[in-house]
Amino acid sequence: MKMEVNQDCQVVSLAECRRFITECMIAVGTPEAHAKAQSDLLVEADYRGHYSHGMNRLEHYINDIQMGWTDKLATPKILAETPATAWVDGRNGLGAIVGNFSMEIAIKKAKNVGVGWVCTKGANHYGIAGAYAMQAAKVGLVGLSFTNTSPLTNSTRSKKPAIGVNPLSCAASSSDDSFVLDMSTSVVAVGKIEMQKRKHENIPEGWALDHEGNVTVDPEVAYEALHLLPLGGTELHGGYKGFGLGVMVEILTGVMAGANYAKHIPSYNPFSKDRPSDLGQCFIAVDPKCFAPDFENRLDDLLQFARNLEPVNSEKPVIVAGDPEREHMAEVDRVGGVSFCRDQLETCSKLAISLKVTPLKFQN
Amino acid sequence: MKMEVNQDCQVVSLAECRRFITECMIAVGTPEAHAKAQSDLLVEADYRGHYSHGMNRLEHYINDIQMGWTDKLATPKILAETPATAWVDGRNGLGAIVGNFSMEIAIKKAKNVGVGWVCTKGANHYGIAGAYAMQAAKVGLVGLSFTNTSPLTNSTRSKKPAIGVNPLSCAASSSDDSFVLDMSTSVVAVGKIEMQKRKHENIPEGWALDHEGNVTVDPEVAYEALHLLPLGGTELHGGYKGFGLGVMVEILTGVMAGANYAKHIPSYNPFSKDRPSDLGQCFIAVDPKCFAPDFENRLDDLLQFARNLEPVNSEKPVIVAGDPEREHMAEVDRVGGVSFCRDQLETCSKLAISLKVTPLKFQN
Numbered sequence: 263m264k265m266e267v268n269q270d271c272q273v274v275s276l277a278e279c280r281r282f283i284t285e286c287m288i289a290v291g292t293p294e295a296h297a298k299a300q301s302d303l304l305v306e307a308d309y310r311g312h313y314s315h316g317m318n319r320l321e322h323y324i325n326d327i328q329m330g331w332t333d334k335l336a337t338p339k340i341l342a343e344t345p346a347t348a349w350v351d352g353r354n355g356l357g358a359i360v361g362n363f364s365m366e367i368a369i370k371k372a373k374n375v376g377v378g379w380v381c382t383k384g385a386n387h388y389g390i391a392g393a394y395a396m397q398a399a400k401v402g403l404v405g406l407s408f409t410n411t412s413p414l415t416n417s418t419r420s421k422k423p424a425i426g427v428n429p430l431s432c433a434a435s436s437s438d439d440s441f442v443l444d445m446s447t448s449v450v451a452v453g454k455i456e457m458q459k460r461k462h463e464n465i466p467e468g469w470a471l472d473h474e475g476n477v478t479v480d481p482e483v484a485y486e487a488l489h490l491l492p493l494g495g496t497e498l499h500g501g502y503k504g505f506g507l508g509v510m511v512e513i514l515t516g517v518m519a520g521a522n523y524a525k526h527i528p529s530y531n532p533f534s535k536d537r538p539s540d541l542g543q544c545f546i547a548v549d550p551k552c553f554a555p556d557f558e559n560r561l562d563d564l565l566q567f568a569r570n571l572e573p574v575n576s577e578k579p580v581i582v583a584g585d586p587e588r589e590h591m592a593e594v595d596r597v598g599g600v601s602f603c604r605d606q607l608e609t610c611s612k613l614a615i616s617l618k619v620t621p622l623k624f625q626n
Numbered sequence: 627m628k629m630e631v632n633q634d635c636q637v638v639s640l641a642e643c644r645r646f647i648t649e650c651m652i653a654v655g656t657p658e659a660h661a662k663a664q665s666d667l668l669v670e671a672d673y674r675g676h677y678s679h680g681m682n683r684l685e686h687y688i689n690d691i692q693m694g695w696t697d698k699l700a701t702p703k704i705l706a707e708t709p710a711t712a713w714v715d716g717r718n719g720l721g722a723i724v725g726n727f728s729m730e731i732a733i734k735k736a737k738n739v740g741v742g743w744v745c746t747k748g749a750n751h752y753g754i755a756g757a758y759a760m761q762a763a764k765v766g767l768v769g770l771s772f773t774n775t776s777p778l779t780n781s782t783r784s785k786k787p788a789i790g791v792n793p794l795s796c797a798a799s800s801s802d803d804s805f806v807l808d809m810s811t812s813v814v815a816v817g818k819i820e821m822q823k824r825k826h827e828n829i830p831e832g833w834a835l836d837h838e839g840n841v842t843v844d845p846e847v848a849y850e851a852l853h854l855l856p857l858g859g860t861e862l863h864g865g866y867k868g869f870g871l872g873v874m875v876e877i878l879t880g881v882m883a884g885a886n887y888a889k890h891i892p893s894y895n896p897f898s899k900d901r902p903s904d905l906g907q908c909f910i911a912v913d914p915k916c917f918a919p920d921f922e923n924r925l926d927d928l929l930q931f932a933r934n935l936e937p938v939n940s941e942k943p944v945i946v947a948g949d950p951e952r953e954h955m956a957e958v959d960r961v962g963g964v965s966f967c968r969d970q971l972e973t974c975s976k977l978a979i980s981l982k983v984t985p986l987k988f989q990n
Contacts, residue, residue, distance in 0.1 A: 289655060299691070383918065404878070419944045420944045445871075466862050469863075494858060499833075520918020580781050581866075
């Protein structure tokens with residue numbers, strides 16, 4: 263992933279991003295520890311190049327708190343547990359608070375009995391799913407996390423959306439390398455269609471559908487309908503597998519956690535009063551040391567083998583999940599921060615004024 | 627899925643399929659209990675309409691035993707365990723023996739502590755992955771199973787295959803309904819390309835690549851190269867997500883179990899002497915009763931909601947994973963058996979002669 267850097271953009275250090283988000287959250291009454299956790303989550307997304315889930319979400323989260331749709335004070339609660347599982351009620355708390363709490367339990371249980379499997383209800387939008395999987399990977403475990411989301415993805419053959427983009431993440435690390443899969447189970451997220459619309463360029467066949475469920479290449483139509491195709495695309499290209507993965511995520515999250523699922527999830531719209539979201543989420547940690555020794559060596563070997571495969575086009579080397587993010591982080595480190603462009607900077611300025619927070623400071 | 631029934635085909639009852647496969651296995655020295663387990667696995671695949679993994683595999687399995695590449699006598703062994711995990715050595719035993727043993731441990735642990743997670747090395751081709759996920763679903767648990775396979779799927783951007791079709795399965799049941807996802811992480815399996823070749827029809831763009839890693843629509847080229855695209859297809863259509871899923875399966879199986887993985891797995895070729903396969907497999911069972919009550923009602927509601935979505939084409943109703951198999955099983959029940967066509971019947975005749983087993987008897 264490449265950062266956009268031009269005259270409309272400004273570079274903001276990660277520390278300054280953290281400062282700004284934390285102060286904005288505190289300005290609407292969020293306890294400092296909660297504000298910091300939420301800030302870390304958003305900055306992690308921007309650092310990794312997932313801009314849609316970083317600073318871009320701050321306005322929504324602030325709005326959710328101001329409208330009382332998310333409980334800025336809430337702390338999650340364990341409703342039931344066994345040595346390997348926990349059922350958690352997020353009590354409508356902030357995404358990072360509920361997510362971190364849940365994954366920490368999964369990690370603790372994995373260290374005790376080999377696996378920790380946590381299903382959480384009463385959750386809100388929790389940022390990048392990969393952040394939770396990586397928490398487990400950072401302590402030598404394999405981590406997985408899933409969440410359901412508002413319906414945007416059509417089932418194969420249907421006119422209207424059935425389920426959300428239902429992301430699926432899996433992370434595993436060695437001391438030298440890592441694999442971080444963090445993907446929606448739709449072909450693309452809405453942001454990619456929005457980009458084509460801005461550029462007045464068609465979208466590829468197989469990304470999205472029109473209002474009647476027919477494939478469209480018109481980005482205006484696609485963006486208005488918001489009917490995404492599941493991974494695989496059309497039925498002929500295996501889209502039913504992507505839809506199956508999305509339903510699997512729905513079962514492992516909303517259905518298992520006793521939260522909202524599919525049609526019951528309100529649309530993710532800052533002006534929707536149909537709240538709280540009551541999302542379902544799943545957090546899994548498993549200890550590779552319970553199985554064959556030398557897990558890390560084999561992981562390194564597999565990842566290096568993939569990267570060293572001969573590419574079709576020598577300018578496009580083979581990469582593995584997590585590599586684009588690693589490249590983006592190196593770029594952020596090199597230029598001293600994340601590059602935000604006009605739209606985002608204006609939103610931050612407005613937030614600074616309305617919340618009486620010191621505006622974002624730029625590098626140089 | 628529709629059964630092919632024409633003058634070249636014969637209907638064989640499920641009991642007769644079981645009798646024939648069991649006797650063939652016993653004829654090459656397989657203990658009766660092992661022969662029956664392997665027979666149940668293959669018949670289950672044919673019953674569900676997955677013909678490539680049913681009677682079609684018998685010849686290969688017999689060959690593997692005759693050549694000494696699979697140990698017909700071997701029983702698996704637990705190498706290490708915790709309350710929620712087990713590391714199993716399949717000791718090169720038959721697919722069903724190793725798979726059933728491993729999933730039974732996962733189920734037992736899930737009943738005790740909520741989750742059972744088993745990684746198995748020293749495994750062979752284990753039939754349909756869904757068979758193991760369903761074992762857990764049949765006793766009220768949610769089941770998952772993965773296996774790695776011989777490299778056939780290219781990574782995004784590579785000229786040559788990187789990993790196998792690495793199937794992923796997940797099953798969940800209520801008393802009235804079930805969800806059974808059983809999918810390769812490639813767009814299609816080789817069998818679908820073979821079918822197009824036989825019909826002299828092009829394959830759709832995005833199924834497979836030529837020898838140099840470029841998209842091809844020529845079924846002859848695709849069948850000769852055996853370079854499949856990961857789910858999603860090309861990079862533009864999200865194929866990197868399908869490749870990411872395939873690598874995730876590789877990590878959860880071969881890498882975690884300490885078995886062969888990716889390039890180290892010998893090609894699945896009856897004449898290859900590069901054996902044993904030493905595949906890695908993963909078996910997970912989780913008890914939904916550890917989380918929110920009424921799991922089954924929500925599962926039923928989700929599946930019915932999906933099926934009741936308005937279809938784009940009224941002749942193609944929306945279905946969920948497991949529905950095509952359910953339809954196929956009803957058809958088998960209606961006609962009194964599975965329909966096998968000429969090629970398969972000839973192979974069975976030859977086996978009957980060479981192994982001195984009573985030939986397959988047909989219905990009518």
